[in-house]
Amino acid sequence: MRRAVLIAIPYVWLLALFLVPFFIVLKISLSDIALAIPPYTPTLDLSQGWAGIKEFFSQLDFENFVWLTEDDLYWKAYLSSVKIALIATALTLLVGYPIAYGMARAPEEWRPTLMMLVILPFWTSFLIRVYAWMGILSNEGYLNQFLLWTGIISTPLTILNTQTAVYIGIVYTYLPFMILPIYAALDRLDGSLIEAAEDLGCSRTQAFWLVTIPLSRPGIIAGCFLVMIPVIGEFVIPSLLGGSGTLMIGKVLWEEFFSNRDWPVASAVAVILLLILVIPIVLFQRNQQKQAEAEQ
């Protein structure tokens, strides 16, 4: 009996505040925009009983989804979000792996400190970390001042409000998500395996590619998912660093909702975004469960 209550409380909470809201989004994505409060129609009227429910369903349609396929803004935004997310994930991996590797190879007594140095920025406000780059990357920013001073460039570079700035912002803010799982995998790695590979005639580089990389694969996979999935729907980074030229679906959804106040279209955008994300989310969850079971 107690056990049932213990299970039921978090279960019901998540059902009510996580799962049910998705069905509401789905329902509103099938509704029409209206000049009313709430600004969509139809609304479910249960007081009329069965007739009301039938009436409600007959008014739902796929108009908003048709609209999304007709206006190529949405297509472009979806494609460019996926593209930015893929490239940014690869960049984060390239930057993060050597750091995680260096941490795993550092003297044992340094490691807790290095760990904390990686985690500390993660605890600091995301918004502030993105904001810090606005001052660095702008035309009169610190980076341009520095490059002009050293004489590497003679005219300031335009970086802020371009996709380059978005990539820098993503790599910077999501780096801890990449480093930590890879570090965890590398830390567990048995050093004698690498020694064995080297004894058997591998060069250090070969041993790295043939032993270290495959054994750190669960960490790489987890890190890539943790970066890629949220980046696809990212809003803060493109809106502060990307300028008007960067099209990302999270930003489109935000503007559709807050500026155009078109809730049904915003919901339809969310539904399709979710459909795009279902596959990576399920894969991520499988990976996590497999990891958890392997540990048990």
Place this chain on the structure above:
Amino acid sequence: MNRLSWFNTVSLTLGFAFLYIPMVILIIFSFNESKLVTVWAGFSTKWYGELMQNQAFLDAAWVTVRVAVFSSTLATILGTMAAYVMVRGGRFFGRTLFSGMIYAPLVMPEVITGLSLLLLFIGIGLDRGILTIVLAHTTFSMCYVSVVVSSRLVTFDRSLEEAALDLGCSPAQAFRLVTLPIIAPAVISGWLLAFTLSLDDLVIASFTSGPSATTLPIKIFSAVRLGVSPEINALSTIMIAVVTVGVITASLVSKRAMVRQRQEEQAAARTE
């Protein structure tokens, strides 16, 4: 362990420089005299003074702190329950769905979570304000708490719980007297994580807050959209300082707790 090779030294140095230089620059320029943020014009703390005069920021900070305290506490209770159910609950109907709902919010784009919760609150006619932000933050941060707590539950020796049950504890007593003290460091770090996630959140709060409750990130975001300002630099510096002190204290406390726990376990092993 052998010394660091030059490659590892370089990658660690560059990596940490990349992580920290932006924040160091931000902190330095918060003490800049000039209104022009990119030109150094001498040391001054005047922007901190102006910040303390800014009633809108102070109000927003107070709302943010209240939301964070309530939501992280609720999230810790719910998340610990969820972790316990996941690790010790055995099989029950809908377990896969349950674990899906625990892991999915970790990677769900915030715009979707925010939008869906807003539509729920409007659907059930709940006025948007502090309560709705608390509910929203609790929902996503309880998942983080449950991941942190369940990783601790997985690694600890279950025979301790069984011993307590054998010695006549009820399951609730065993949980309170044995399990909870052992997982306490994980529960505390879960609470801290939930607290910072709530302090930090812009997107979900923007969707679920009403005109009566503006949080600090919402305020910062609307100011930052107009460009870099020395006042925001000062505010950021204060937030970075608070977080740094908090994280270092928390890690020292948990390290001491871990050392003590290990000593006690060793002592117990010797007396057996």
